[in-house]
Amino acid sequence: MRLTEAALNRPQSGVRKMMELAWGREDVVHLEVGEPGFETAPHVVAAAHHAAAVDHRTRYSPTPGLPELREALAEKIGKVNGIEVDGGQVLVTNGGANALFAVLGSMLDQSTSVLLPNPGWSNFTMMTRAFGATPVSYDLDASNRYLPDLDQLASLVRPDTRAIVLNSPSNPLGSVIDRALAERLFEFAAAHDLWIVSDECYDGVDFSGEFVSIGSLEGTPERVVSVYSFSKVYAMTGWRVGYVAVPHEVVTPVLGLLQPSVMCVNTPAQYAALAAIEGPQEYLDDWREQYRRHRDLVLARIDGSRYSALRPDGGFYVWLDVRDFGKSSEEFATSLLLDHGVATTPGTAFGTNGEGFLRLSLATAYDDLRLGLDRLLAV
Numbered sequence: 001m002r003l004t005e006a007a008l009n010r011p012q013s014g015v016r017k018m019m020e021l022a023w024g025r026e027d028v029v030h031l032e033v034g035e036p037g038f039e040t041a042p043h044v045v046a047a048a049h050h051a052a053a054v055d056h057r058t059r060y061s062p063t064p065g066l067p068e069l070r071e072a073l074a075e076k077i078g079k080v081n082g083i084e085v086d087g088g089q090v091l092v093t094n095g096g097a098n099a100l101f102a103v104l105g106s107m108l109d110q111s112t113s114v115l116l117p118n119p120g121w122s123n124f125t126m127m128t129r130a131f132g133a134t135p136v137s138y139d140l141d142a143s144n145r146y147l148p149d150l151d152q153l154a155s156l157v158r159p160d161t162r163a164i165v166l167n168s169p170s171n172p173l174g175s176v177i178d179r180a181l182a183e184r185l186f187e188f189a190a191a192h193d194l195w196i197v198s199d200e201c202y203d204g205v206d207f208s209g210e211f212v213s214i215g216s217l218e219g220t221p222e223r224v225v226s227v228y229s230f231s232k233v234y235a236m237t238g239w240r241v242g243y244v245a246v247p248h249e250v251v252t253p254v255l256g257l258l259q260p261s262v263m264c265v266n267t268p269a270q271y272a273a274l275a276a277i278e279g280p281q282e283y284l285d286d287w288r289e290q291y292r293r294h295r296d297l298v299l300a301r302i303d304g305s306r307y308s309a310l311r312p313d314g315g316f317y318v319w320l321d322v323r324d325f326g327k328s329s330e331e332f333a334t335s336l337l338l339d340h341g342v343a344t345t346p347g348t349a350f351g352t353n354g355e356g357f358l359r360l361s362l363a364t365a366y367d368d369l370r371l372g373l374d375r376l377l378a379v
């Protein structure tokens with residue numbers, strides 16, 4: 001019996017490595033986590049309970065999602081993201097990850113390549129490899145304020161390039177694509193006839209007011225596929241609900257991967273998502289303010305130290321420059337954990353351009369963050 005070469009050689013997620021090393025250790029400040037420290041709002045939890053216990057909504061839903069949820073999401077995408085869609089163009093998925101998997105799986109095969117951010121969320125590369133396609137990375141670095149560079153993108157396009165993946169607000173950088181850059185990126189993709197897969201899973205965590213959904217530039221989806229999630233914005237990582245706005249022609253291909261892989265998203269969780277999207281939104285402003293306060297604390301504390309950092313405009317991470325210490329990211333992160341009790345993620349978990357950097361999560365309690373910074377500054 002044999003497994004495929006591809007299955008045996010699949011890249012692993014570097015993010016989990018440090019989490020596993022930190023697991024079970026006492027007195028560790030956790031700045032490696034990629035999820036909100038907040039609890040899911042009580043009215044959201046109650047909606048799932050009510051759906052299951054009272055209304056007995058415990059059976060399969062349609063594969064594309066509950067019709068009322070798709071309608072509510074279409075409205076949100078119109079109002080918040082400026083993209084005109086009908087409910088038929090919105091598909092509910094098992095988190096943003098499942099949406100990205102089904103979308104990229106509809107665009108890529110062995111004969112194609114895709115432009116991916118470096119540093120970027122490692123799952124983009126893992127997915128690309130799973131479909132036998134070639135990842136071609138574009139650089140996000142200080143020379144371009146950690147944003148895509150149009151000249152470099154033009155030099156990377158090949159005859160087999162099918163798509164570009166954008167991620168704004170970015171994990172791990174916190175950089176945000178503004179309208180002017182979105183327009184240039186859209187023109188670039190149009191000139192080369194590429195799909196734009198826009199991962200906007202952190203769309204509610206923008207401090208700058210500059211965030212723009214690139215899909216809004218074309219009104220209704222034609223070239224742009226926009227991916228969203230309840231995970232980060234509503235502190236619902238474990239519920240596994242995401243959604244994607246797609247051009248009409250992409251609906252059936254994506255469903256062709258969702259149907260055999262997940263059948264549908266957990267039905268009570270979809271009712272929770274419906275309550276989240278239709279209920280009060282003000283508490284999200286409080287959460288965003290807390291992330292901003294945490295960001296400002298980190299930036300103030302490292303000012304004048306041997307560390308430096310990009311000022312994140314969104315998301316809940318700080319991209320910390322540790323090059324002054326003369327160690328690799330992995331060595332630095334390991335000694336920070338084992339000798340100083342602070343868990344972080346080495347930048348190399350997000351690609352080769354992460355060498356010399358660490359990702360710090362802001363999604364922790366203020367006092368824990370303060371303690372972590374005390375320890376970091378004592379290195």
Ligand SMILES: Cc1ncc(COP(=O)(O)O)c(C=O)c1O
Nearest residue numbers: 095096097121171201229231242
């Ligand atoms: C950039 C980015 N996109 C998508 C996801 C997927 O999250 P989920 O599948 O929980 O929606 C994550 C999670 O870490 C992420 O960081």
